[in-house]
Amino acid sequence: MTAFLDSEFKPAKPTEAAFHVIPAPYEKSVSYGTGTKFGPKTIIESSSQLEKIQRGKDPGEKGIYTAKPAPTLNAIEKAVSYALKCQATPFLLGGEHTVTLPAIKALKAACGPDFGLIQFDAHADLRFAYEDDPLSHASVMRRISELGIPIAQFGTRSYCQEEQDYRQDKKNKVTFHDAEELFRRFKVNKKNKLLPANFPKKIYISFDIDGLDSAIMPATGTPVPGGLLWYQTLDLLAELTKGRTIIGLDLVEFSPIKNFHAYDFTAATLAYELMALV
Numbered sequence: 001m002t003a004f005l006d007s008e009f010k011p012a013k014p015t016e017a018a019f020h021v022i023p024a025p026y027e028k029s030v031s032y033g034t035g036t037k038f039g040p041k042t043i044i045e046s047s048s049q050l051e052k053i054q055r056g057k058d059p060g061e062k063g064i065y066t067a068k069p070a071p072t073l074n075a076i077e078k079a080v081s082y083a084l085k086c087q088a089t090p091f092l093l094g095g096e097h098t099v100t101l102p103a104i105k106a107l108k109a110a111c112g113p114d115f116g117l118i119q120f121d122a123h124a125d126l127r128f129a130y131e132d133d134p135l136s137h138a139s140v141m142r143r144i145s146e147l148g149i150p151i152a153q154f155g156t157r158s159y160c161q162e163e164q165d166y167r168q169d170k171k172n173k174v175t176f177h178d179a180e181e182l183f184r185r186f187k188v189n190k191k192n193k194l195l196p197a198n199f200p201k202k203i204y205i206s207f208d209i210d211g212l213d214s215a216i217m218p219a220t221g222t223p224v225p226g227g228l229l230w231y232q233t234l235d236l237l238a239e240l241t242k243g244r245t246i247i248g249l250d251l252v253e254f255s256p257i258k259n260f261h262a263y264d265f266t267a268a269t270l271a272y273e274l275m276a277l278v
């Protein structure tokens with residue numbers, strides 16, 4: 001494995017980098033298709049095909065360090081802690097969605113609990129447990145919510161009653177905009193805000209790649225139709241990050257399909273677009 005975007009920029013030293021890209025090839029509880037453990041390597045390899053972004057400041061110029069792969073939840077928590085110690089923005093490449101939990105634990109330990117999580121996902125991931133596993137990818141947002149972190153979900157379209165009940169209970173501090181609502185009805189204006197007024201200014205973005213429509217991104221374990229398209233995604237990200245500070249990022253659940261480079265490159269491009277928001 002090479003380093004993220006080393007075709008364009010010399011990899012930065014960890015203490016001088018603005019970003020720590022952390023490969024997290026963790027795959028334990030995938031329910032349908034497998035292969036997310038190959039996601040980080042494929043995204044990093046595909047990043048060599050990226051070109052500099054010709055608008056604003058190129059995130060690569062700020063320095064990217066690519067860490068050694070962190071294959072366990074413990075290793076991920078350590079790698080994120082180290083990134084924060086270096087005053088860099090951690091950017092996890094999953095792996096299954098469970099990898100977000102150790103990242104949030106490290107952030108909470110380093111920065112306190114005053115931040116919110118913005119989740120792009122087809123699924124709510126709010127089950128108390130999935131197949132008796134409380135650390136499953138389908139329970140990751142429940143564990144994070146239990147840590148007291150407010151969550152805002154975008155593009156969700158597949159969830160069970162237990163998850164719907166949980167997120168409708170105001171005390172759990174989960175906001176959601178399902179894909180269908182975003183497509184058919186939602187218009188951002190003064191009255192319609194994407195985030196509640198009291199949502200924290202500091203945010204972590206967790207992007208499950210199955211939030212994208214399965215037509216543009218079938219390379220994931222549990223693809224669901226009716227998801228977000230490319231420019232809708234970029235517009236939403238731009239709107240959501242306006243006036244806020246990003247303290248960490250992840251892109252998870254990418255499961256490459258052999259010889260379909262379009263999906264590899266879509267994932268790598270999305271990774272770089274996320275970095276450009278910081």
Ligand SMILES: [Mn+2]
Pocket residue numbers: 097121122123125137208253
């Ligand atoms: Mn997910």
